[in-house]
Amino acid sequence: MRLKLTIVAAAAVALSSGLAFAQEVVTIAHVGPTSGAIAHLGKDNENGAKMAVEELNAQGVVIAGKKVTIKLMTEDDAADPKQGTAVAQKLADAKVSGVIGHLNSGTTIPASKIYSDAGIPQVSPSATNPKYTRQGFKTAFRLVADDTQLGGTLGRYAVKELKGKAFAVIDDRTAYGQGVAQEFKKAVEAAGGTVVANEFTTDKSTDFNSILTTIKGKKADVVFFGGMDAVAGPMLRQMKSLGINAKFMGGDGICSTELVKLAGDAVTDNQVYCAEAGGVEGKQKAGMEAFRAKFKAKFGTEVQVYAPYVYDGVKLMVAAMEKAGSSDPAKYLPTLAATKDYHGVTGDITFDNKGDILNGALTLKTIRGGKLVELAVIR
Template sequence: MQLKAKLIAASAALILAGGVSAQDLVVRIGHVGPTSGAIAHLGKDNENGARMAIEELNAKGVTIGGRKAKFELLAEDDAADPKQGTAAAQKLIDSKVNGVVGHLNSGTTIPASKLYFDAGIPQISPSATNPRYTRQGYKTAFRLVADDVHLGGTLGRYAVETLKGQRIAVIDDRTAYGQGVADEFEKGVKSKGGSVVAREFTNDKATDFTAILTSIKGKNPDVVFFGGMDAVAGPMLRQMKQLGINAKFMGGDGICSGELPKLAAGTLADGQVICAEAGGVEGEFKASMDKFKADYKKRFGIDVQLYAPYVYDAVNVMVAAMVKAGSADPAKYLPELAKTSGYKGVTGTIAFDEKGDLKNGALTLFTYKGGKREQLAVVR
């Protein structure tokens, strides 16, 4: 009896030390993004969005199936590298996470999605835009933003119809994201009778673009589109100025960050850059987005970079499905996640189609003036 009492006391002490009661349901949410490397500022932004959601859920005291849930964030770094991305995915699977929010890049999201599917673990990407992600037939894959068909195509049409681009050059970084969005941009240009006078490529770690920009300069473009990330776009813009290329510069969400003016080292002319973010809020959602941004700055001491609000919504949508199913078991809440419709998040109303894509996804067009990002329009 004395031994039994000691064992009970010891287990009670362990439970108290961890802040978890014997009745609590521990729910592990995995997050993966590049928190090291050239776009670590974007990866950390995403991770912060997840952390904020987890902290708020724990403060609310959410119950799932009649048990109080204790949420834990398991955060992994994929350095925007596909191999590291699949290693991070396997680590989360081995840790028996209940769901995953991530990855940030299409190039890491797509290979990791096969592992999550095989393990039966729901995955919501807050930012991967390559169409292939949700077209592989994996019922575990969801995304909270419009895809490259919408994003690239809209930018391509905008280049011809609004910017009146006559001679358009296209560069991509050969990643799944960069090449994908550039291909869709080119289709959008051609659909409106525009002319693509050059198609060049670089890589996502390059810093010297003299050869390709010199070649492009000879074609006298009025618009240059880059499919890639801000860490490459910044030096490219600097070198365009050095070479006297005065074309408008366009890109997708990868370049559309608050860091771009700094990365371009003050070489941005007002209105020179036009970019689109896969997402956007209008009307009633502006107030909730403004509140999120203020709360984020108060919590982390920095401004939102890009996709933190989408990560925040992804965590909450996942947990809402668990609550509805009365279970955090992936097999049990996955059907409820797939049926998500009319969920009011900070990024808008969330509903998934049969592929796991966001229904009626918005795009926000931006430019830069005085070194600050300025919204032009929200389009659907």
Template sequence: MQTHRPHHTIAAAALALCSGIVLAQEQVVKIGHVGPTSGPIAHLGKDNELGARLAIQELNAKGVVIGGKKVRLELMGEDDAGDPKQGTQAAQKLADAKVNGVVGHLNSGTTIPASKVYADAGIPQISPSSTNPKFTRNGYKTAFRVVADDVHLGGTLGRYAVKELKGQSIAIIDDRTAYGQGVADEFEKGAKASGGKIVGREFTNDKATDFSAILTTLKSKKPDVVFFGGMDAVAGPMLRQMKALGLNIKLIGGDGICTAELPKLAAGTMADGQVFCAEAGGVDATQKKAMDDFRARFKAYSKLEVQVYAPYSYDAVGVLVAAMVKAGSAEPAKYLPVLAKTEGYPGVTGTIGFDTKGDIKNGALTLYTYKAGAREALAVVR
């Protein structure tokens, strides 16, 4: 007996076929993100990745059209654990997946070796947080950053330590990473140029937890300020041990320690106004509303407070996509020249434009201290 297929199943099959054609026409643009989403600074890597994910969610909701076709943006997140070797492996994975652009990495130590992989593959890379000058001085046309570099950051902190904090005898500790050592070198130059005296320089590593030997050595030299080049996961225990040794002096650091997490990592041993740090970035009064709005959207999206660089990751995605839209293509070779000429992009972190090296023009720094366990902005410096 012949059975007739009901009309509604034929209609459903036709509809499924049509939607399949529609889906096939929808172009997917893949953006890679790499940061340490495991390990001691995972809170910073996740912060960066969530900033990028929020940008993609909002852009998809608005609808992005590139070259007359509606596209759907997708984020490919990779973990580099803050390790240079893992960083290049993550970069190779993204290059093999033929992503259209990359936001990352977080640390200079992973960003610099990974930048060669992206350059070889011709994939544009914007770091939201790497500050070592070498990143944009290797001559790679694919390397960009949306924050000021260590020459600016370290030098400014060096001058601040001498002029504002009246540091006469200054000790320096760094973690020997590309970031920590680089920012400490620039701090030393800035402090010396301002008339400060460096009484000792010691080093540790980015996994260390015991600093009693180096702190005891420095204590004998009677510094009134100590600078640490490294990340908050190391600075927290260092502050605890400074207190235990009776080394009640000011600690200065770069953006690696300038996080919302630092007071927790220091476990209540930070005195008000003891720690000073600078974030590579920051907004003037005119741009405060855009940043406040972003922080509110980020919290609603992630249920977390911004640590440091989520807004820069968010803007990095926006800058990449704006260049694709303007070029009418998501192909790296076609939109890269447009990206390089970015000028006047209205980001939540301020107005973004790149110089010939791929560095942000007129990058800002924000100086902070901590009071009652919370970060407090002191000034925005350009």
């Protein structure tokens, strides 16, 4: 009888330990395109999430007096809206505590409705279409400036600083590409420039000879492309083969180290100008440089664009859980929304009432000597 009681007691202890262990794991998901043409950007973001989670677990996370382990669940949306919503539903069904992602506006926006319905906080490190945070969802947050600032700043810069007069605008028909191209066009016209060609392609196209021939005929001195580096690289090569010597501009989608590789010798110094949504100044630069060095040592590759924003997104989400004393989305969401002056490697983070970062920065860059060079940080 004593043996039977001992076994039952041991089983009860094991069961309770198992339940306690289950309660000590908090799952956060990262979603981005880790397959397809811009997989290098999605992997960059995913690595930022991995680095943050490893550091948090090494330091120790305590929520409501209990030490917890942060588990990272990673999903691939392939930059495809349908796959993005399927992944979002999977994460909602899994009842994850929060989501960092998606990378593209085209996947982030449709997925945001699913996260909102499930009450799951979503922090996008890179989606710039204004619509994302203007749908009224209390669960949606953004860590970078939006297309209104991005396209607008580039448009004004093109007219006032680059002295452009005739502009060709191309977009890739995605939510991101169309959004940033539209804002660029509005800013160019407001600053006195003339849009002589308005063309479009797709995010999977490789042949641009037809639209580029049209642009050459209209003598555009600046070509703006709303899209990603995987398309911009081949486009620049074809511009060179057609003898188009215009300046080439784009948003954060082309502002990557990968563009330099994809375009190769088709790019001359000071020909390409882009703006990255985000940027640090002054004393904050040291923290960003330290992050980049740590990232390269860990993954053997340079930061592409948004890994630091994913890294900050994970950490500020966990900080909100710790402050609220709960990983339950309904309980820590108000604390996350009230984030003020969170000191991240990307700068100080404060959300406005829409979930947008307050006073978001933009970093203007060009390519010189085969490298991306920073020109200025603008707010």
